[in-house]
Amino acid sequence: MVRTVSLRTPLTTEDVLSLKAGDIVSISGSMVTGRDRVHKFLVEQRPPKEDIPFDLAGTILYHCGPLMKKGQEGYSAVSAGPTTSMRVEMYEADVIGRYKIKGVMGKGGMGERTRQALKENACVYFHAIGGAAVYLADRIKKTLGVWRLEEFGPTEAMWCFEVEDFPAIVTMDVHGNDMHKGIEDLSAQRFLELIRK
Amino acid sequence: MLKLRDGIVELYRKVATSLPPDVEEALRSALDKEEEGSPAFSSLSVTLSNIRSARETARPLCQDTGVPVFFLKVPAGLSHLELKDTIMEATRIAxxxxxxxxxxxxxxxxxxxxDNTGAGFPVIYLEExxxxxxxxxxxxxxxxxxxxxQLYKLPAEDLRAQRDLDGVRKCVLDAVQKAQxxxxxxxxxxVGLGASKDQVTRLAKDQLMRKLADMNKIDALAELETRLLKDINDLGIGPQGLGGRTTAIGVKIGANHRHPASYFVDVSISCWANRRGRLIW
Structure with missing residues (x-):
C-alpha cells in the first residue's frame, strides 16, 4: 500500500528520517527554486546566508525554471514543473551541506555524491512530475519573493513560493534507498539481454 | 505578411497549450496498462489532468516551452528571407x-x-x-x-552494433537506457540514418513530426519501428522513469543514403509533451 504523507516546511530532521523512498507526499509551506545558475553561483561565490533574502535552513530547493507572468500585483507562476536534477549534481552536495536545506526536488534523480550528502545531512530527494507544469503551478498560492532576478533572469533566478498540497514522490531517502538507481539497474539487465538477441 | 505573422502567433499558442490528440490518446491508453496506486499510474493521471487544464485555461502545458523548431514547405516565388523575418517577429509577440x-x-x-530570438534561435528549416x-x-x-x-556512428563495438538495421536497434536502445x-x-x-552528422540530426527531428499512427512506407523500417517500440517498453523504465509498462509511445525512423565509410545514427528523444502543430497558408 502506498502511503501519502503531508509535510509542512521548514522540514525537521525528524520529518526527513520518517520518509521512505516510494512515499507519496503532499507539501505545504514555502519553498525556493534554484537551477543551473543559482547552483553555480552558490558554490563558486559562496554568498553568506544573510545575503540571501530567504531562510534556506529546512527548506526545499526546487529544481525549476518557472514561466512567470508580471501582473499588477507582481509576479505569478503560469507554469512551473521540475527540470532535470542531474545537471546540478556537481554542486548539490555542497549546497545541501552549506545551506542546511532539508529537501531537494526535481526530476530524474541524482548521483552518488548527492546520495551521500542526503545521508550525511538528513536531507531527502523528491521527484515531482515532469511536464505537469500547469497542475503544479496551480498549487503555488503566492510568490513570496525573488533573488537575483536582474542578473539571472526570471527562468534562472531564485524564487520563493508559498505552496499548498504540492504533490511529489520521495525517490531518494536518507537511508540510502534510491528508486532511480533501482530502476536503472533493472533496465540495464534487460538492456543487455536485448542487445545480445 | 501581417496576417501570416498573427497566424504564427496563434500556432505558437496552440502548440504550447494543447497536446496533439493522438499523443493524448496514447497517454490515456498507457494509463490503462498501469496498476492503480503505482508511481506510473499516479504520475500518468496527473499528466493527463495537466494536459486538460492547460488546454482549458490556455496556459503552456510545460514551463519549458522549448526551442521552437520550424519546418516550412514554401511554394515557389515566396521569399525565404521575408518568411524568416515574419517568424522572428511572431516569436517576439508570442x-x-x-x-x-x-x-x-x-x-x-x-x-x-x-524574447526567444537570437543567433540560430528559433531553428528554421525551409524547402521549396x-x-x-x-x-x-x-x-x-x-x-x-x-x-x-545521442549521435552514434556504426560500427559501435561496445554495443556489438554492426552496420545494419540491427545495429541501429542497439543504438536506439542504448540511448533510451542512458536517458532513463x-x-x-x-x-x-x-531516428535519422545517413551519411553526414548534420543531416541525420535534422532527419531524426523530422520524424518527431509524424503522427503516431503513421506507418513507415519502407517495410524494413516499419518493422524496426514496431520491434523497437516493444523492446524499449521491455526495459521497464516506465512513465517518469519510476518503473512501468510504457517507456515510449512511438518510434519513427527516417533513412537517407550513406557514404560507404559512414553510417550515422541520430536518436532524438521527445518527452511525452510532443508539442507539434501545422499552419497551412
Missing part, C-alpha cells in the same frame, strides 16, 4: 502574449535575450514545394529531452 518562457541564452555573455499553399510545421522541443538525445527518466517518459523517439 513570447509576451502566450506567454512563452524566454529560452534564448547568449553563449558568451550568458544573457537571456528575453510544388504545392500552392505554404505549410508551416512547428515543434516546441523541450531542453530536458533534447539533452537525452531524465527526459520525461513516455517518450517519442525519432
Amino acid at each position: 513570447t509576451e502574449k502566450v506567454p512563452l518562457r524566454p529560452n534564448a541564452v547568449d553563449v558568451i555573455t550568458e544573457q537571456n535575450s528575453g 514545394t510544388t504545392a500552392t499553399t505554404l505549410a508551416i510545421d512547428l515543434m516546441l522541443k523541450g531542453g530536458g529531452s533534447e539533452n537525452a538525445g 527518466g531524465r527526459g520525461c517518459p513516455p517518450y517519442i523517439i525519432g
Whole structure:
C-alpha cells in the first residue's frame, strides 16, 4: 500500500528520517527554486546566508525554471514543473551541506555524491512530475519573493513560493534507498539481454 | 505578411497549450496498462489532468516551452528571407502574449535575450514545394529531452552494433537506457540514418513530426519501428522513469543514403509533451 504523507516546511530532521523512498507526499509551506545558475553561483561565490533574502535552513530547493507572468500585483507562476536534477549534481552536495536545506526536488534523480550528502545531512530527494507544469503551478498560492532576478533572469533566478498540497514522490531517502538507481539497474539487465538477441 | 505573422502567433499558442490528440490518446491508453496506486499510474493521471487544464485555461502545458523548431514547405516565388523575418517577429509577440518562457541564452555573455530570438534561435528549416499553399510545421522541443538525445556512428563495438538495421536497434536502445527518466517518459523517439552528422540530426527531428499512427512506407523500417517500440517498453523504465509498462509511445525512423565509410545514427528523444502543430497558408 502506498502511503501519502503531508509535510509542512521548514522540514525537521525528524520529518526527513520518517520518509521512505516510494512515499507519496503532499507539501505545504514555502519553498525556493534554484537551477543551473543559482547552483553555480552558490558554490563558486559562496554568498553568506544573510545575503540571501530567504531562510534556506529546512527548506526545499526546487529544481525549476518557472514561466512567470508580471501582473499588477507582481509576479505569478503560469507554469512551473521540475527540470532535470542531474545537471546540478556537481554542486548539490555542497549546497545541501552549506545551506542546511532539508529537501531537494526535481526530476530524474541524482548521483552518488548527492546520495551521500542526503545521508550525511538528513536531507531527502523528491521527484515531482515532469511536464505537469500547469497542475503544479496551480498549487503555488503566492510568490513570496525573488533573488537575483536582474542578473539571472526570471527562468534562472531564485524564487520563493508559498505552496499548498504540492504533490511529489520521495525517490531518494536518507537511508540510502534510491528508486532511480533501482530502476536503472533493472533496465540495464534487460538492456543487455536485448542487445545480445 | 501581417496576417501570416498573427497566424504564427496563434500556432505558437496552440502548440504550447494543447497536446496533439493522438499523443493524448496514447497517454490515456498507457494509463490503462498501469496498476492503480503505482508511481506510473499516479504520475500518468496527473499528466493527463495537466494536459486538460492547460488546454482549458490556455496556459503552456510545460514551463519549458522549448526551442521552437520550424519546418516550412514554401511554394515557389515566396521569399525565404521575408518568411524568416515574419517568424522572428511572431516569436517576439508570442513570447509576451502566450506567454512563452524566454529560452534564448547568449553563449558568451550568458544573457537571456528575453524574447526567444537570437543567433540560430528559433531553428528554421525551409524547402521549396510544388504545392500552392505554404505549410508551416512547428515543434516546441523541450531542453530536458533534447539533452537525452545521442549521435552514434556504426560500427559501435561496445554495443556489438554492426552496420545494419540491427545495429541501429542497439543504438536506439542504448540511448533510451542512458536517458532513463531524465527526459520525461513516455517518450517519442525519432531516428535519422545517413551519411553526414548534420543531416541525420535534422532527419531524426523530422520524424518527431509524424503522427503516431503513421506507418513507415519502407517495410524494413516499419518493422524496426514496431520491434523497437516493444523492446524499449521491455526495459521497464516506465512513465517518469519510476518503473512501468510504457517507456515510449512511438518510434519513427527516417533513412537517407550513406557514404560507404559512414553510417550515422541520430536518436532524438521527445518527452511525452510532443508539442507539434501545422499552419497551412
